[in-house]
Amino acid sequence: MAKDMITRTTITPVSELLSQTVLVIVDTVNAAKEVFIQRENFNKFSNYLGELALILKELSKLDSESYESLRDALEILSHETKFGKQIALECSNRNKIYLLKNCRKIGELLEGSTREIGRSLSLIPLESLGVCSSVSNEICQLCKNMMEASYSAALEEEAISKKFELRIQEGNADQSLENNLVACMSEAFGMATDRSALNKEFEEFRSEIEDGRLRSIDVAEARKMEQIIALHEQADAATCTSPEEKQKRYIMMRSSLGRQPLEPLQSFYCPITLDVMTDPVEISSGRTFERSAIEKYFAEGKKDCPLTLIPLDNLCFRPNKNLRKSIQEWKERNNMITIVSIKSKIQSSEEQEVLQSLGKLKDLCLEQELYREWLIMEDYVPVLIGLLGAKNCDIRTISLDILCILAKDSDDNKERIAKADHALESIVCSLARRIEESKLALQLLLQLSRIDAVRDVIGHVQGCMCLLVTMLNSDDPHASKDAQELLDNLSSLDQNVIEMAKANYFKPLLQLLSSGQEHVRLIMAETLSEVDLTDHNKMSLFREGALGSLLQMLSHGNLEMKTVAVKALQNLSSIPQNGLQMIRDRALGPLFELLYRHGLSSPSLRELVATIIMHLAVATCAQEAEHLHISIVESEEEIFKLFSLISLTGPDIQTSILRTFQAICQSPLGPDVRKKLRQLSAVQVLVQLCELNNQTVRTNAVKLFCCLTKDGDDSTFLEHVGQRCIETLLGIIKTSSDMEEIAASMGIICNLPEDTQVTQWLLDAGTLEIIFTCLTDGNRNASYKRPVVENAVGALCRFTVSTNREWQKRVAAVGIVPVLVQLLGSGTSLTKQKAAISLKQFSESSAALSRPVKKPGVFSYCLAAAPETGCPAHLGICSVESSFCILEADALQPLVKMLGETDHGVCEAALEALLTLIDGEKLQSGSKVLSEANAVAPIIKLLSSPSSRLQEKTLKALERVFQVAELKQKYGSSAKMPLVDITQRGSGGMKSLAARVLARLNVLDEQSSYFG
Structure with a gap:
């Protein structure tokens, strides 16, 4: 709706121009009153124009000599009013469907026109005209109101516009959506819900599009209009046919078909995409293309025909409705053949074929409601219900999914499903299976419960209430909500029954589990294996007797019965309390029998059993097991038998067994088991597993290997850990993304024997650089990195021993010493302890490596050079590197700060590092350094430590410190009382040491009985 340019041919008198403008305003008001859609907005627009007409009539009464100043304002005002009239006329003549679809756009146009008219009104020169104040105020107020005017579509019109958008987005002709839209549009048009009258509106709408009356709209908008027409036609065709007519038409179509799908005609293919078209459009060259493809082609700036390369007169295109209809008919014909042929395939004994066929069927159901109707007409419902009894859970799940889709379409479909043989019983059975399947079964029952006749039956199906209440307590909020809604729908049931089921929802389940009916026991056991249960739920089930029933099923001769029992035990054994009860109730015997005897169970069943055994091993490490001192394997024979499976099974069982032994090695009986594993050459097997590509197995092998190195004798590892193993472990540290695996690998290196050859291999493999990276890499999560740092610092201790200064130099050259100092203040207790040990070992070499201070020569005095300053402790020239x-x-x-830590190991390591400053001949200078660093007072406090080892080291330290008269005088009095206390309460050796220190302080005579 573009504005016309103003063209002057002759000069019209202002008085005549004023009259013409008033007439234009009146015509526009009349046109606005004829608009059916958005009446409220157009009435508002008319009121503004009515006030404007009255004002112009008032101005016509003014002296004609002052009219000329009105000319420009009136010309603009007349032009803008004509534009408003054009909007009103187009809305009067346009199709109602178009107006509803574009209600927001019309409001925007009307709003723009009103504001422009208001601006035109503001151009009237009120002062030069000599307008009285009352009229001037009216003009100013009307001008303000029009320039601030806003219009919005009525709520029902806005709702219809949104429904149009929704249908376009979903791209399907859903009957329920169509019925809802019909009701809304009929109300908006002020007519009865008469589909024929509405169809007439759509027919006129389609004619306008085809006749080009809407060509002024853009391409995207035109496409939306065409989609609305197409969806309405499909939905109308589906709605206007009775069920009997649909069935008759379907049978006729089906009988005319062959058995094989037809290949698409060449004309169905888009020349650009080379795929069968879904929305073919014809361009001005007469060639047809897929709409999206040609739109993209034109958007790239091309203006020729993609096939002929001839320049196009215009870039417009129109739908090729005949071709689209032919493609749709071809597609429907082939899909009908597919639906007919799939029925026999989904009843095949070949599971893969059944799954593929069900997948195709589901896709067709999602594609179009028409195809879902064909499924119903082909009597698929009983077949799908029958598949709910299949052993393959994926088959059951897809079948439920399709049934859910069908149930949503109509109440008739719901009744068909519910009335199929054993339908409700089969659906309830699916409630007891794995999570995805149980959710779909719940959704289907919820759909079916919306029919009165079905609702009365659902709640009385055996086990249904029990399973629903179990799902009511699910951790999944959606499943819990659906279960609650379904229970609410079962209003015909006695509410006391429902409340009792909620209060005791495990009791019915356990009763069914111990029932004599084998298929019911299978379903209940499967429920326990797959339903989401809290730890409290799991403990409650064991307390109520679930374990006994499951163990009884475990010894059953039927393999399927064993399998579901094992699955349930796997789910319930994941908490320590249940694991310990299983050990006490002798569950290990039948579990080990299934694990060891290949012929009794399938590989998948053995994997489940291995997981349960791992759960039981973890339970022996729990706090509840501390006083029990139990283990799942104790004798050397049992350990060997279980560990040997690592070399005979696949990755899943290997992983579970490795985790089992990790747990056992950390239990109260762990040291004994670790010793036996080392005697059985387990290290040799683990070294081989460390080289595997399977990261899960490798990670768990490395963790167990690390456990075995904690308290092993050197010969065990020197026999099996060579240069290749070390390179493998370092490779894991450098490349693995698993922080636990990295920590365990570094732990092995930390725990390896301090053998010269092993240390040299580590140095040659670049271990120092790797340790430096582990200590300084800030990109990793701090909580996960902590064990890595602890083990890296521990591994470093072997390289800092004072007996090999070459190793110490290599460590210092890497730059690790400043990192160790930093860790003294920021690391964990173990990290601080290990860092202090390395610094102590470094410091033991410092006195010998400190370079003597050169005496200044004659030239130094002449040149006034600054003399070298020696280290206050070592009295020579010191540095970190040298x-x-x-x-x-x-x-x-x-x-010094570490001396105040609560961890005795940290205090001891810090003390030993500080005492290196007073070793040998450096007592005087080192003691002075300790005093100036305020270290002596914290050392004295350590006399009150509960650790006898730390007390002993402190006594020996003070015995040397108090040899320095200055320190004896300064700190002696504060040490007397703790020393006297040790002489009275300490052991024989400690008393003697304390007495010697007191003798240094002249408190005891050297002949005292304390020295005895």
Whole structure:
């Protein structure tokens, strides 16, 4: 709706122009009153124009000499009013469907026109005209109101517009959506719900599109209009036919078909995409293309025909309705043949064929309601119900999914499903199966419960109430909500029965589990294996007797019965309390029998059993098992038999057994089991597993390997851990993304024997650089990184021993010393302890490596050169790299601070590191350094430590410190009382040491009985 340009041919008198403008306004008001859609908005627009007409009539009464100043304002006002009239006329003549679809756009156009007219009104020169104040105020107020005007579509019109958009987005002709839309449109048009009258509106709408009356709209909008027409035609065809006529037409179509689908005609293919078209459109060259493909082609700036390359007169296109209809008929014909032929395939004994066929069937159901009707006419419902008894859970799940889709279409479909033989019983059985299947079964029952006749039956199906209440307590909020809604729908049932089921929902399930009916026991056991249960639920089930029933099923001769029992036990054994009860109730015997005897069980069943055994092993490590001292394997023979399966089974069982032994090794009986595993050459097997590509198996092998290195003798590992193994472990640390695997690998290196050859292999393989990376890599999650750092610092201790200064130099050259100092303040207790040990070992070499201070020569005095300053502790020239001095590394204060830690190991390591400063001849200078660092007072406090080992080291330290008269005088009095306390309460050796220190302080005579 573009505005016409204003063209002047002759000069019209202003008085005449004023009259013409008033007439235009009146015509526009009359046109607005004829608009059927958006009446409220057009009435509002008319009221503005009515006020404007009255104002212009008032202006016509003014002196004609002042009219000329009105000319420009009137010309613009007349033009803008004509534009408003054009909007009103088009809305009067346009099809109602178009107007409803574009209600928002019409409101925007009307709003723009009103504001432009308001702006035109503001151009009237009120002062030069000499308009009285009352009229001037009216004009200003009307101008303001029009320039601020806003229009919105009526709620029902907005709702219809949104429904149009929804149908276009979903792209299907859903009958229920169509019926709802018909009712809304009929109300908006003020007519009865008469589909024929509405069809007439759609027919006129289609004619307007085809005749080009809507060509002014853009391509995207035109496509939406065509989609609305197409969807209405499909839905109308489906709605206007009775069930009997549909059945008759379907039989006629089916009887005329062959057995094989037809290949598409060449004309069905788009020349651009080379695929069968879904929305063919014809361009000005007469060639047809897929709409989306040609739109993209034109959007790229091309203006020729993609086939002939001849330039096009225009880039417009129109739907090729005949071709689209032919393609649709071809597709429907082939899909009908597919639906007919699939029925026999889904009853095949070949599971893969059944699954593929069900997948095709589901896709067709989702594609179009018409295909779902054909499924009903082909009597698929009983066949799908029959598949709910299939052993393959995927077959059952897809069948339920299709039934859910069919049930949503109509109440008639719901009744068909519910009346099929054993339908409700089969659906209820699916409630007891795996989570995905049970959710679909619940949704289907919820759909069916909306029919009165079905609702009365559902709640009385055996086991239904029990299973529903179980799902009511599910961790899945959607399943819980659906279960609650279904229970609410079962209003015909006695509410006392429902409430009792909620209060005791496990009791009916357990009664069914111990029932004599084998198929019912299978279903209940499967429920326990797949339903979401809280830990409290699992414990309650064991307390109520579920374990006894499941163990009884475990010993059943039927393999299927064993399998569902094992699945249920796997689910319930995941909490320690249940695991311990299973051990007490002798569940291990039948479980090991299934695990060891290949002929009794399938590989998948053995995998489940291995998982249960792992759960039981984990239970022996729990706090509840501390006083029991139980293990799932105790004798060397049992350990060997279980461990040997690692070399004879697949990855899943291997993983479970490795985790089992990890748990056993960490239990109270762990040290004994670790010793037996080492004697059985388990290390050799684990070394081989560390080289596997299967990361899960490898990770668990590395973890168990790490467990065995914690307290093993050196010979065990020196026999099996060679250079290749070390390179493998370092490779894991460098490449693995699993922090636990990295920590375990570093733990093995940390725990390896401190053998010269092993250490040299580690150095040659670049271990120091890898340790440095582990200690400084800040990209990893701190909580996961902690064990890696602890083991890396522990592994470093072997390289910092003072007996090999070459190794120490290599460590210092990498830059690790500053990192160790940093860890003294930020690491865990174990990290601080290990870091302090390395720094202590470094410091033991410092006195010997400290370079003597050069005496200044004659030339130095002449040149006034600054003399070298020696280290206050070592009295020579020190550095971190050359003498490994802890003072130069700024480690003194962090070490002193560590003396106040609650962890005795940390205090001891810090103390030993500090005492290296007073070793040998450096007592005087080192003691002074300790005093200036305020270290002596914290050392004295350690005399009150509950650790006798730490007390002993402290006594020996103070015995040396108090040899320095200055320190004895300064700190002696504060040490007397703790020392006296040790002489009275300590052991014989400790008393003697304390007495010697007191003698240093002149408190005891050296002949005292404490020295006895």
